[in-house]
Amino acid sequence: MLAQFIYRLRRSPIIPALILATLVLSAIFAPWVAPYPPVKVDLANAMLPPFFQSGGSTAHLLGTDKVGRDILSRVIYGGRVSLLLAGYVLLIGGTLGTVLGLVSGYMRGKADAIIQRGVEAILSLPTIMVALVFVFVLGQSFISVVLILCPFIAARFARMVRGDALHIRNMGYVALARVAGASHTRIIFRHILPNVAGTLIVIATLEVGALILVESSLSFLGVGVPPPTPAWGLMVSDGREYLASKYWLTLFPGLAIVATVLAVNWLGDWLRDILDPKRQFL
Amino acid sequence: MPENVSRAIGSPPPQEQLLLDVRDLKTHIFLRSGVVKAVDGVSFTVGKGESVGLVGESGSGKTMTCLSVIRLMSVPTARIVGGETWFDGQNLMKKTAAEMREYRGRRIAMIMQDALASLNPTLTVGDQVGEPLRYHDRSMPKPSRIKRVLDVMRAVRIAKPDERLNEFPHQFSGGMRQRIVAAMGLSTQPGLIIADEPTTALDVTIQAQFLKLMRDLQRENGMAVLWVTHDLGIVAQICDRVNVMYAGRIVESGTVRRLFKQPLHPYTMGLMASVPVLGAKRKRLHQIKGHPPDLLKLPPGCAFYDRCPERMDVCRQSYPPQVSDGSGGHVNCWARTTPSAPALGQA
Numbered sequence: 001m002l003a004q005f006i007y008r009l010r011r012s013p014i015i016p017a018l019i020l021a022t023l024v025l026s027a028i029f030a031p032w033v034a035p036y037p038p039v040k041v042d043l044a045n046a047m048l049p050p051f052f053q054s055g056g057s058t059a060h061l062l063g064t065d066k067v068g069r070d071i072l073s074r075v076i077y078g079g080r081v082s083l084l085l086a087g088y089v090l091l092i093g094g095t096l097g098t099v100l101g102l103v104s105g106y107m108r109g110k111a112d113a114i115i116q117r118g119v120e121a122i123l124s125l126p127t128i129m130v131a132l133v134f135v136f137v138l139g140q141s142f143i144s145v146v147l148i149l150c151p152f153i154a155a156r157f158a159r160m161v162r163g164d165a166l167h168i169r170n171m172g173y174v175a176l177a178r179v180a181g182a183s184h185t186r187i188i189f190r191h192i193l194p195n196v197a198g199t200l201i202v203i204a205t206l207e208v209g210a211l212i213l214v215e216s217s218l219s220f221l222g223v224g225v226p227p228p229t230p231a232w233g234l235m236v237s238d239g240r241e242y243l244a245s246k247y248w249l250t251l252f253p254g255l256a257i258v259a260t261v262l263a264v265n266w267l268g269d270w271l272r273d274i275l276d277p278k279r280q281f282l
Numbered sequence: 283m284p285e286n287v288s289r290a291i292g293s294p295p296p297q298e299q300l301l302l303d304v305r306d307l308k309t310h311i312f313l314r315s316g317v318v319k320a321v322d323g324v325s326f327t328v329g330k331g332e333s334v335g336l337v338g339e340s341g342s343g344k345t346m347t348c349l350s351v352i353r354l355m356s357v358p359t360a361r362i363v364g365g366e367t368w369f370d371g372q373n374l375m376k377k378t379a380a381e382m383r384e385y386r387g388r389r390i391a392m393i394m395q396d397a398l399a400s401l402n403p404t405l406t407v408g409d410q411v412g413e414p415l416r417y418h419d420r421s422m423p424k425p426s427r428i429k430r431v432l433d434v435m436r437a438v439r440i441a442k443p444d445e446r447l448n449e450f451p452h453q454f455s456g457g458m459r460q461r462i463v464a465a466m467g468l469s470t471q472p473g474l475i476i477a478d479e480p481t482t483a484l485d486v487t488i489q490a491q492f493l494k495l496m497r498d499l500q501r502e503n504g505m506a507v508l509w510v511t512h513d514l515g516i517v518a519q520i521c522d523r524v525n526v527m528y529a530g531r532i533v534e535s536g537t538v539r540r541l542f543k544q545p546l547h548p549y550t551m552g553l554m555a556s557v558p559v560l561g562a563k564r565k566r567l568h569q570i571k572g573h574p575p576d577l578l579k580l581p582p583g584c585a586f587y588d589r590c591p592e593r594m595d596v597c598r599q600s601y602p603p604q605v606s607d608g609s610g611g612h613v614n615c616w617a618r619t620t621p622s623a624p625a626l627g628q629a
Binding site: 108109171172173175176177178179180181182183186190191194195197 | 354391410413
């Protein structure tokens with residue numbers, strides 16, 4: 001029974017789609033959805049518990065933190081930071097990685113060797129450690145976090161896309177295009193790129209989850225997006241010292257991270273299955 | 283090795299009618315284990331509007347020859363090491379990479395083996411038929427390109443081309459896909475089409491339709507076709523002249539009539555004998571004994587020596603000279619060097 005239920009959930013991912021839709025929409029419309037501005041300090045109402053606990057009020061549904069900022073509003077605004085960051089990194093790093101991967105897989109030879117050695121070098125670096133070092137060098141800001149994460153994402157994209165390109169370059173239509181006088185650029189973008197689109201969508205969704213985790217980790221370590229910008233990792237970090245008594249400071253931003261990463265990965269799995277030509281349902 | 287192999291002439295078209303003239307073409311593949319002489323001194327001609335066959339078994343260098351003509355290599359370590367290819371009075375070996383791209387697809391089009399693999403699943407059929415036009419004439423406005431695409435689709439007998447334009451390859455049957463691939467080749471109105479085993483993926487009835495279509499198109503447009511195949515049936519149906527390739531060399535060439543009536547090379551004879559004849563009472567088909575030679579270790583003499591029923595000592599020592607067949611063709615065989623040789627008059 002349970003297995004069947006899970007199977008049905010996997011086939012049409014309503015739950016992750018709903019979670020993500022809620023997150024994205026509330027992040028976009030945060031100023032209208034959130035009950036308070038995320039940085040509004042209200043010392044009189046500091047450390048309020050969530051509404052379902054004694055002492056909590058419906059004015060602050062998920063309680064407040066040590067300076068009285070509304071947790072719910074901060075979680076909503078924090079989604080903005082996480083999603084925006086993931087979006088920028090995927091856009092910049094993903095594009096770069098895709099182009100490198102296409103060139104690498106299609107051209108082979110020297111270009112391939114050089115690009116792939118670079119990719120291996122990046123993939124062998126521990127993301128968090130490198131990010132720590134670079135934030136200290138570049139200074140703590142949203143942009144520097146984006147810039148640091150781009151090469152890592154680019155490397156992952158380059159590796160995956162190269163694999164696909166290696167396969168597609170041997171297809172008959174690529175040979176035919178060459179024989180018909182197409183230039184390399186034209187073949188790469190006209191014939192190979194559309195055929196790796198499925199892979200791109202899948203890696204992108206899977207990487208969104210990873211990116212949000214890394215961003216949260218960086219914020220937790222104090223080198224992410226600088227305070228007082230609401231970021232989930234930062235909120236978890238702030239609430240850590242009160243973990244024993246004031247659990248809501250960490251629980252709700254933590255839940256937001258878990259829900260987002262889970263939903264995105266779930267959706268990614270589903271997309272991978274749907275877009276896999278070998279697993280087509282008749 | 284005799285030096286007079288430089289020119290293969292089979293009922294040769296007069297000089298001014300020549301479209302493609304391949305002279306002593308050599309393409310070698312350089313491997314760690316040695317040099318594979320995939321194309322080793324191939325010469326043949328194709329006249330304007332003519333149908334010429336290039337026949338040989340797998341690995342005899344047919345496809346490599348064709349790709350060498352348009353100077354594309356399927357293997358990175360392959361290189362053209364000698365010879366000339368003249369197309370319409372121009373030496374293609376002297377062209378720059380950019381000039382060469384202008385020839386590919388625009389003046390010399392190629393149709394490849396597997397039609398399903400030759401079409402990109404992510405592009406509509408209309409887009410793909412128009413692709414060669416876009417490679418070669420970027421200034422062509424979209425409406426006139428679409429008009430041309432519709433014209434060639436109509437030419438290859440695709441019904442309702444204006445509706446099917448926006449469909450994807452998987453919505454077409456195998457025979458139609460092959461015709462779409464042909465339409466791609468035709469779209470630029472090339473002077474020469476190289477058809478590399480275009481019918482191997484098709485069943486016999488569709489194959490016959492496709493051959494008829496190509497013959498009709500050839501008559502309408504006056505283009506020349508080089509048919510690359512291992513299927514003697516196709517050659518008999520549509521070619522004017524044939525070149526038989528074995529181990530990277532052309533061993534016999536001549537008109538289809540002469541070749542089928544009176545094959546001269548023992549290898550050609552073997553090929554003819556292994557074609558099933560309708561109604562013939564024969565239990566087993568003829569089989570040429572042995573295997574094609576290892577291209578890495580070609581003997582100094584005739585490459586067919588090991589399998590040849592008429593072999594002589596001299597065959598092993600030096601490559602046979604070119605002997606005229608008396609009607610513009612030739613054969614490279616020691617057994618035919620003397621006019622009184624027994625097999626020359628034999629059907």
